[in-house]
Amino acid sequence: xxxxxxxxxxxxxxxxxxxxxxxxxxxxxxxxxxxxxxxxxxxxxxxxxxxxxxxxxxxxxxxxxxxxxxxxxxxxxxxxxxxxxxxxxxxxxxxxxxxxxxxxxxxxxxxxxxxxxxxxxxxxxxxxxxxxxxxxxxxxxxxxxxxxxxxxxxxxxxxxxxxxxxxxxxxxxxxxxxxxxxxxxxxxxxxxxxxxxxxxxxxxxxxxxxxxxxxxxxxxxxxxxxxxxxxxxxxxxxxxxxxxxxxxxxxxxxxxxxxxxxxxxxxxxxxxxxxxxxxxxxxxxxxxxxxxxxxxxxxxxxxxxxxxxxxxxxxxxxxxxxxxxxxxxxxxxxxxxxxxxxxxxxxxxxxxxxxxxxxxxxxxxxxxxxxxxxxxxxxxxxxxxxxxxxxxxxxxxxxxxxxxxxxxxxxxxxxxxxxxxxxx
Amino acid sequence: xxxxxxxxxxxxxxxxxxxxxxxxxxxxxxxxxxxxxxxxxxxxxxxxxxxxxxxxxxxxxxxxxxxxxxxxxxxxxxxxxxxxxxxxxxxxxxxxxxxxxxxxxxxxxxxxxxxxxxxxxxxxxxxxxxxxxxxxxxxxxxxxxxxxxxxxxxxxxxxxxxxxxxxxxxxxxxxxxxxxxxxxxxxxxxxxxxxxxxxxxxxxxxxxxxxxxxxxxxxxxxxxxxxxxxxxxxxxxxxxxxxxxxxxxxxxxxxxxxxxxxxxxxxxxxxxxxxxxxxxxxxxxxxxxxxxxxxxxxxxxxxxxxxxxxxxxxxxxxxxxxxxxxxxxxxxxxxxxxxxxxxxxxxxxxxxxxxxxxxxxxxxxxxxxxxxxxxxxxxxxxxxxxxxxxxxxxxxxxxxxxxxxxxxxxxxxxxxxxxxxxxxxxxxxxxxxxxxxxxxxxxxxxxxxxxxxxxxxxxxxxxxxxxxxxxxxxxxxxxxxx
Numbered sequence: 039x040x041x042x043x044x045x046x047x048x049x050x051x052x053x054x055x056x057x058x059x060x061x062x063x064x065x066x067x068x069x070x071x072x073x074x075x076x077x078x079x080x081x082x083x084x085x086x087x088x089x090x091x092x093x094x095x096x097x098x099x100x101x102x103x104x105x106x107x108x109x110x111x112x113x114x115x116x117x118x119x120x121x122x123x124x125x126x127x128x129x130x131x132x133x134x135x136x137x138x139x140x141x142x143x144x145x146x147x148x149x150x151x152x153x154x155x156x157x158x159x160x161x162x163x164x165x166x167x168x169x170x171x172x173x174x175x176x177x178x179x180x181x182x183x184x185x186x187x188x189x190x191x192x193x194x195x196x197x198x199x200x201x202x203x204x205x206x207x208x209x210x211x212x213x214x215x216x217x218x219x220x221x222x223x224x225x226x227x228x229x230x231x232x233x234x235x236x237x238x239x240x241x242x243x244x245x246x247x248x249x250x251x252x253x254x255x256x257x258x259x260x261x262x263x264x265x266x267x268x269x270x271x272x273x274x275x276x277x278x279x280x281x282x283x284x285x286x287x288x289x290x291x292x293x294x295x296x297x298x299x300x301x302x303x304x305x306x307x308x309x310x311x312x313x314x315x316x317x318x319x320x321x322x323x324x325x326x327x328x329x330x331x332x333x334x335x336x337x338x339x340x341x342x343x344x345x346x347x348x349x350x351x352x353x354x355x356x357x358x359x360x361x362x363x364x365x366x367x368x369x370x371x372x373x374x375x376x377x378x379x380x381x382x383x384x385x386x387x388x389x390x391x392x393x394x395x396x397x398x399x400x401x402x403x404x405x406x407x408x409x410x411x412x413x414x415x416x417x418x419x420x421x422x423x424x425x426x427x428x429x430x431x432x433x434x435x436x437x438x439x440x441x442x443x444x445x446x447x448x449x450x451x452x453x454x455x456x457x458x459x460x461x462x
Numbered sequence: 463x464x465x466x467x468x469x470x471x472x473x474x475x476x477x478x479x480x481x482x483x484x485x486x487x488x489x490x491x492x493x494x495x496x497x498x499x500x501x502x503x504x505x506x507x508x509x510x511x512x513x514x515x516x517x518x519x520x521x522x523x524x525x526x527x528x529x530x531x532x533x534x535x536x537x538x539x540x541x542x543x544x545x546x547x548x549x550x551x552x553x554x555x556x557x558x559x560x561x562x563x564x565x566x567x568x569x570x571x572x573x574x575x576x577x578x579x580x581x582x583x584x585x586x587x588x589x590x591x592x593x594x595x596x597x598x599x600x601x602x603x604x605x606x607x608x609x610x611x612x613x614x615x616x617x618x619x620x621x622x623x624x625x626x627x628x629x630x631x632x633x634x635x636x637x638x639x640x641x642x643x644x645x646x647x648x649x650x651x652x653x654x655x656x657x658x659x660x661x662x663x664x665x666x667x668x669x670x671x672x673x674x675x676x677x678x679x680x681x682x683x684x685x686x687x688x689x690x691x692x693x694x695x696x697x698x699x700x701x702x703x704x705x706x707x708x709x710x711x712x713x714x715x716x717x718x719x720x721x722x723x724x725x726x727x728x729x730x731x732x733x734x735x736x737x738x739x740x741x742x743x744x745x746x747x748x749x750x751x752x753x754x755x756x757x758x759x760x761x762x763x764x765x766x767x768x769x770x771x772x773x774x775x776x777x778x779x780x781x782x783x784x785x786x787x788x789x790x791x792x793x794x795x796x797x798x799x800x801x802x803x804x805x806x807x808x809x810x811x812x813x814x815x816x817x818x819x820x821x822x823x824x825x826x827x828x829x830x831x832x833x834x835x836x837x838x839x840x841x842x843x844x845x846x847x848x849x850x851x852x853x854x855x856x857x858x859x860x861x862x863x864x865x866x867x868x869x870x871x872x873x874x875x876x877x878x879x880x881x882x883x884x885x886x887x888x889x890x891x892x893x894x895x896x897x898x899x900x901x902x903x904x905x906x907x908x909x910x911x912x913x914x915x916x917x918x919x920x921x922x923x924x925x926x927x928x929x930x931x932x933x934x935x936x937x938x939x940x941x942x943x944x
Contacts, residue, residue, distance in 0.1 A: 167914035194883035
């Protein structure tokens with residue numbers, strides 16, 4: 039008997055939630071098959087089988103919270119399907135796996151399906167296929183808005199609902215990039231006369247909500263603003279970007295400039311790169327630069343390790359690589375833990391000014407916004423310049439106002455005279 | 463029924479329907495059912511419009527008769543039925559067709575009586591303020607004013623004036639040699655050679671009739687394939703089958719001229735730069751139909767119309783004029799009787815204050831050739847172009863027991879479904895009786911059905927409808943009998 043245990047999930051992560059079993063008791067298991075998906079507040083982890091055999095026992099059902107190294111399941115490496123009489127499907131302690139793709143013809147029969155509770159036909163009207171999928175996914179049909187004629191619930195209604203909430207899509211976000219995320223698919227149109235739709239939060243959404251609220255409650259949150267004249271850095275980028283793309287294969291965006299400027303400013307004001315631990319302040323002599331990414335998986339903040347020790351090209355490449363990992367659903371625990379400071383760019387969505395929320399327990403977050411041509415006074419004259427408002431939200435418990443303001447001014451100075459980034 | 467007497471002040475009614483075709487008469491019945499006083503204006507001698515008089519119904523009568531003739535000649539022997547001396551009595555066949563039409567038109571008159579609908583037998587002209595004038599004859603521009611036989615003040619007006627066949631400039635319809643659908647349903651003697659211009663529904667149906675009755679039939683189509691707008695796979699199968707049946711189908715061929723000869727007609731065609739002269743006894747021009755709005759002076763009334771003169775409406779059949787509705791071939795969309803009927807019902811129900819609207823997604827199209835062709839929803843090409851991920855499933859009639867026992871094994875049913883949600887996106891059928899098989903799929907479309915819904919539904923055995931079920935299962939990768 040092989041024990042399947044909760045794997046190490048990464049620094050400072052000790053527990054996870056069982057989000058989805060892809061195999062059920064009695065299933066034949068091949069090496070490399072994904073058995074189960076675990077979800078933490080940062081990432082979803084797939085647990086693969088390292089041994090072939092038959093899944094004998096599932097120790098924790100969906101929704102259970104499990105600790106690292108805890109037993110998840112047992113695989114009998116000597117058994118084959120059919121020979122196992124011990125674990126009958128009827129005595130399985132866990133719910134049938136939700137969201138399993140439509141069975142292929144070759145698969146063995148599914149013992150759980152016929153015993154699944156049938157919806158009362160008089161209460162809700164649903165097509166036969168919709169009833170089947172709903173039973174398999176434990177969807178309460180009375181909570182589904184039907185889009186068929188007369189409000190009949192269709193199979194697509196159930197599946198599209200699953201796509202909105204099922205963790206499977208969280209694992210493989212379709213297009214998470216640093217670009218604006220595509221508008222989320224609108225919920226199924228409500229039947230005529232319905233003015234509200236109730237939808238259960240996904241585990242991930244709940245975690246994001248908890249995390250943001252925790253940040254608001256646990257810190258003395260304050261924001262300072264400034265504005266940056268982007269003329270110089272724009273000109274520099276214009277001059278270099280074609281050559282760099284040709285020679286290095288890297289598209290030069292503004293983000294690496296900000297990363298660089300922020301790293302230098304953090305060096306000048308190390309308290310902004312610190313953390314509170316009990317009654318101590320922990321100064322970090324390295325910068326793991328978090329970059330907030332909007333995706334249909336929700337907000338994720340992968341960080342670039344040791345960004346302060348890297349050149350612009352490397353930073354550019356790292357950003358591209360982490361974006362690709364996010365797109366492919368390949369972000370690792372390492373990508374998502376250990377950040378010391380965060381940059382978030384609301385400008386890609388067109389935000390002109392906003393107050394970012396701290397990525398707790400970090401104490402500073404730099405908010406970038408849209409660059410907009412605005413009239414400014416230059417040497418007593420009104421000139422049109424590409425201007426960007428920037429915001430620094432900070433934890434006032436450890437960062438004094440003066441330090442916060444000076445940090446932001448430092449970022450501004452470096453960006454307005456990018457050549458000065460060399461002199462450091 | 464009975465016409466209204468001439469009077470100086472207009473008679474007030476709830477609804478006046480202009481046109482008594484399948485859209486108009488159905489709108490009138492539905493309006494009357496909903497308790498509205500209803501008048502239907504129809505100038506022709508009978509109700510039913512193109513569909514009942516010179517379209518759907520008579521063509522189906524001739525298609526059935528000619529199928530029987532074909533069976534007697536060619537297929538009966540394979541069933542062990544020996545027939546000799548099979549002859550064609552065309553005049554009886556045509557008379558039977560006329561009888562069928564008569565039964566239908568009288569049926570509509572009966573329905574009008576039953577529902578207390580007034581048939582205003584004359585030509586309807588819509589005037590400002592929803593006044594409809596009915597004259598004995600069609601008013602002639604510049605001519606003397608036509609005799610007025612009635613005038614109605616309508617609370618609501620439904621325009622259902624239909625469509626007419628498009629004419630070629632060098633081949634004006636005379637219905638003797640140069641035929642529209644009207645003349646092609648009444649050729650008194652089986653032609654030696656019938657030329658058909660246009661490989662669409664009408665051309666292929668009527669071409670099939672005269673082919674079976676013994677004519678050589680040449681179908682000339684300008685586009686690269688027949689049945690424009692239908693699924694490519696379906697078209698390929700249809701083209702192959704019709705050619706096997708002996709239709710001379712010339713696609714990608716342009717008609718550049720034509721006219722009458724002493725004994726018949728000729729056309730000049732051009733393909734790949736080469737021209738050819740084709741002679742025949744008759745030519746059927748079936749290159750499409752255009753909306754007709756005679757009696758409706760759109761400009762004077764301020765009625766919004768499109769490029770082809772079609773009346774623009776919303777999905778509740780409202781025009782831009784207050785309380786004026788339009789339905790059927792004179793509005794945009796496919797020119798199909800069942801689409802017109804549904805629009806008529808919607809217009810009447812909207813007038814009666816019901817909250818309904820048209821569902822254009824689930825309107826089937828049918829071609830009554832043999833094998834028949836039927837489709838609903840999107841073609842594979844359209845789905846592909848939309849970028850949506852999809853699956854297809856196909857099942858042939860040759861693998862179906864009932865089809866084999868009937869000796870009708872040509873064709874298939876094909877489904878296209880969304881790859882993720884399994885939502886049905888298109889259904890395309892060619893084979894025996896698919897005109898009837900398609901209805902099941904249309905119902906599924908109405909309820910946003912999936913291929914699984916059809917696949918898990920019990921279909922009586924042995925029936926042709928099992929092909930539909932198997933094609934649905936094939937879409938899920940689990941057809942049973944192939």
